[in-house]
Amino acid sequence: QVQLVESGGGSVQAGGSLTLSCIVSGLPIDDYAMGWFRQAPGKEREAVSCLGRSGRSTYYADSVKGRFTTSRDNAKNTLFLQMNSLKPEATATYYCAPASCGLSGPVATSLFNYWGQGTQVTVSS
Secondary structure: OOEEEEEOOEEEEOOOOEEEEEEEEOOOHHHOEEEEEEEOOOOOOEEEEEEOOOOOOEEEOOOOOOOEEEEEEHHHOEEEEEEOOOOHHHOEEEEEEEEEEOOOOOOEEEOOOOOOOOEEEEEEO
């Protein structure tokens, strides 16, 4: 059974930083590219970033490029998202999932219908 447990969210002021973690069980993340996604109230879930299997290829949505960094620790089966210079529009629930990385269109597309409970990020102006 695959479980995805996101953590690290919180409330920060604009310009602040947060680091999200996603601990995965039941699926070896080094077999997959891994994506971060977010969903704001009343909006559809959108892809934020994607990290290739090797960890060398990264893809970011234009809205976060240069401010967010994704990384992985395969030994701990954990995915990370470092978020700097946060803006109020980053307010959303953040999720991780095995993904296919995209060079055009969404930077990540989830491979399976596996979703954790997410972690809430709130950025105030």
